[in-house]
Structure formats: C-alpha cells, structure tokens
Amino acid sequence: MTITVKKNLVSEAKYALKCPNYMDAEYITIHNTANDASAANEISYMIGNTSSTSFHFAVDDKEVRQGIPTNRNAWHTGDGKNGTGNRKSIGVEICYSKSGGRKYKAAEKLAFKFVAQLLKERGWGIDRVRKHQDWNGKYCPHRILSEGRWEQVKAAIAAELERIGGKKASSPAKTGTKISGATYTVRNGDALSVIAQKTGVSMATLQSLNGIKNPNLIKVGQVLKLTGSSTSSTKPSNKRTSYALPSGIYKVTSPMRKGDDIRRIQNALASLYFYPDKGAKNNGIDGVYGPKTANAVKRFQSVNGLTADGIYGPKTKAKIEEKLK
Structure with missing residues (x-):
C-alpha cells in the first residue's frame, strides 16, 4: 500500500531562505529529531520560523508530512551551501527521537517503509541512503547511532524495498x-x-x-x-557461528538470570552489532539477562521480522543463527 504524504509546503516567498536552489536529488538522508514533536508540528515549525534550517519530510507514528518540494534543496546536512548533502539529498526526519519509546518505534517503522517507497519511485537502491553524520560528521541520527543500529536500519529499509519490488542497488x-x-x-x-x-x-x-x-x-x-589475506586483528567470519546458542526462553526476571548461556547470547548479538557498549568492560558482556540485553534482543527482533518483545526464544535463536552464517 502506497504511503500517502500530507503536504504543508513552505511558501514560495520563503524559497530564498529555506530552499533556494533547484535540486535533482541523488540521495536520501535520515535524521533523528531533537525533540518529541509530531510530524505536523515539525513541519509547521520549520516552514514558519525565520531560520534557514529546512528538511523535506517528517515522519511520526501515524503519518508523513512534507514541507519542502523534492525538486528544491534543503539546508539539513550542515555541509555548506554547495555540499552534496545539502544540494543533492532529500532530508527525512524521524519524529519522537528524543525520548524514544512506543511512538518512536512506530515512527521509525513507518519511516523505513517511506524511504523504501522513495527509493522505488526513483529506481534507486539502498546505496542511495545516507545518515546525517556521513555529510558533516554530526552525531545524527543520534538515537540510531547511540544504539549502534545504522547497518540494521539500512538492512530493514533494504528488506522493505525488496518486498515492494524495488532495486537492490543503483548502478x-x-x-x-x-x-x-x-x-x-x-x-x-x-x-x-x-x-x-x-x-x-x-x-x-x-x-x-x-x-x-x-x-x-x-x-x-x-x-x-578488496582482495588478499585477512588481517591478524580480525577473527575469520566462520568463527561467528561458534557461540553454541542456548535453547529455551530467556527474559528479564527478578532476580535477573545469569550465566554462560547468556554470555553466548550477548556475544552473538555483539557480533551482529546489536550489543555495543563502548567503554564498558568486556564490551558489556556480563552474562546477565537484564534490560540492556533485552533491549538488544528487541532491536534485533524489530529489524528481522520478529515480535519485538525482548524475549529470547526459539524463533529469535534461529534468526540469530541465520544471520551469523
């Protein structure tokens, strides 16, 4: 089903401020908002204020709103007046990013579908998707980056693109x-x-x-x-299947469940970049099935077509083993 876009476009009187240049887009750039406003409020505020900052779309848990025409540039990537991000990419803001939670997860899910739709409409593949950070180094989309999920986000968009019959990659x-x-x-x-x-x-x-x-x-x-021998600092990829994942069901309990079985789950998730805990001892591998581990499981489930409940069970085990191959 095609996602309907509700338009509240900036007036042409503000083109000089918000979107002064014609654009033949080549990329889509994903952002996380810095607040918990709805898409309608994000767009309304953006087109109504006197700042030059602008973006094309805002996506919340219920709808997609547009404020800038896609054939006009927007000032959303911070790489200058002639930067590729500002001059050649369509900006998509994911709402409710400050606090996260149910509304954010729903907004993110809708955003993935919408970005896939944009890609298909243009005959593009997932290689045209960028994060704000790629253009000027800003830590954005901040929620996705802080959770170590950028590659998983791209995988989810790619899966949706494939589902609706789009291209896997551009030429x-x-x-x-x-x-x-x-x-x-x-x-x-x-x-x-x-x-x-x-x-x-x-x-x-x-x-x-x-x-x-x-x-x-x-x-x-x-x-x-692109060719040659592996470096000594990286484990061969075929060793990623050696975690001997446990059977059974694991979830947050009181007292919290502990043991080597949980360490194997955590290590497997870390290998797939769903369990980053930079700066923590042993990368956060502590053998405790607490909120941190449940959140990693939930994020893995959410981008792999599983019920995102944070509970490790047979279906989650099978999917992790599939991804480790």
Missing part, C-alpha cells in the same frame, strides 16, 4: 563510483554496506580483510583492501 556509474585495482578509497557518504554493493565484496570479507570490528567506524580517505 555504480550513476553514483560516480570509481573502483580500480584491489583497493577502494572510502568517499564522503560511504557506508560499509554501500561499499560492499559497489565492489561486489561482501561486508564480512571487507571486515576480515581490513580488520574492521565496527562497520560504523570507517573513515573518509581510508583505503580498503
């Missing part, structure tokens, strides 16, 4: 990609999943060849090997 020639020899130099706006699609080298192989533990931490200008 490298259209995105201006230049690939030569056995290396690839990371460009502004690249993500590891995008590089995998551009080069035909899987993410797992790219990580293994280049010692990349966290795919969210690649840097512009970094030279990645």
Whole structure:
C-alpha cells in the first residue's frame, strides 16, 4: 500500500531562505529529531520560523508530512551551501527521537517503509541512503547511532524495498563510483554496506580483510583492501557461528538470570552489532539477562521480522543463527 504524504509546503516567498536552489536529488538522508514533536508540528515549525534550517519530510507514528518540494534543496546536512548533502539529498526526519519509546518505534517503522517507497519511485537502491553524520560528521541520527543500529536500519529499509519490488542497488556509474585495482578509497557518504554493493565484496570479507570490528567506524580517505589475506586483528567470519546458542526462553526476571548461556547470547548479538557498549568492560558482556540485553534482543527482533518483545526464544535463536552464517 502506497504511503500517502500530507503536504504543508513552505511558501514560495520563503524559497530564498529555506530552499533556494533547484535540486535533482541523488540521495536520501535520515535524521533523528531533537525533540518529541509530531510530524505536523515539525513541519509547521520549520516552514514558519525565520531560520534557514529546512528538511523535506517528517515522519511520526501515524503519518508523513512534507514541507519542502523534492525538486528544491534543503539546508539539513550542515555541509555548506554547495555540499552534496545539502544540494543533492532529500532530508527525512524521524519524529519522537528524543525520548524514544512506543511512538518512536512506530515512527521509525513507518519511516523505513517511506524511504523504501522513495527509493522505488526513483529506481534507486539502498546505496542511495545516507545518515546525517556521513555529510558533516554530526552525531545524527543520534538515537540510531547511540544504539549502534545504522547497518540494521539500512538492512530493514533494504528488506522493505525488496518486498515492494524495488532495486537492490543503483548502478555504480550513476553514483560516480570509481573502483580500480584491489583497493577502494572510502568517499564522503560511504557506508560499509554501500561499499560492499559497489565492489561486489561482501561486508564480512571487507571486515576480515581490513580488520574492521565496527562497520560504523570507517573513515573518509581510508583505503580498503578488496582482495588478499585477512588481517591478524580480525577473527575469520566462520568463527561467528561458534557461540553454541542456548535453547529455551530467556527474559528479564527478578532476580535477573545469569550465566554462560547468556554470555553466548550477548556475544552473538555483539557480533551482529546489536550489543555495543563502548567503554564498558568486556564490551558489556556480563552474562546477565537484564534490560540492556533485552533491549538488544528487541532491536534485533524489530529489524528481522520478529515480535519485538525482548524475549529470547526459539524463533529469535534461529534468526540469530541465520544471520551469523
């Protein structure tokens, strides 16, 4: 079913302030809002104030609102008047991002469907999706980044795009990609999943060849090997299946359940980048099935078509094992 967009477009009298340039878009940029306003309120405030800051769409738990025409640029990525993000990308804000919770999760789900719809309409693949951070380094979409879910977000959008019959990837020639020899130099706006699609080298192989533990931490200008031997600092990908995940049902209880079985669950989730706890001892692997572990399970479930209840059971076990292969 096509998602209907409710338009509340900025007046042409404000084009000079909010969207002064014609745009033939090449990308879609995802943002998290810094408040808990609805889509209608986000757009109304944006088009009514005297700041130049602007964006094309806001998505909440119930609807999609548009404030800037998609053939006009918007000032939403902070990379300057001639920056690719500002001049060549469609800005999509996900509402209720400050506090999270039920409304945010629903808004995020609708946003994924809407972004997939935009991609299909333009004949684009998931390689055209960017996060705000890719353009100017700002920590945005902040909620998604703080939860270590960017790659999972892209996977969810890609799955929705495939479901509605869209393309898996755009032509490298259209995105201006230049690939030569056995290396690839990371460009502004690249993500590891995008590089995998551009080069035909899987993410797992790219990580293994280049010692990349966290795919969210690649840097512009970094030279990645596309062929050769794995670095000594990265475990071979076939070892990711050695967690011997436990059977049974695990959930938050009082007192909280502890043990090596839970460590195996946590390690498996960490391997799939759903259990990052930067700065914590042992990456937060503590063998306790508490709120932190339940939240990681819930996030994994939410992007893999499972009931997002934070309870580890047979279906979640099977899906984790599938993703680890």
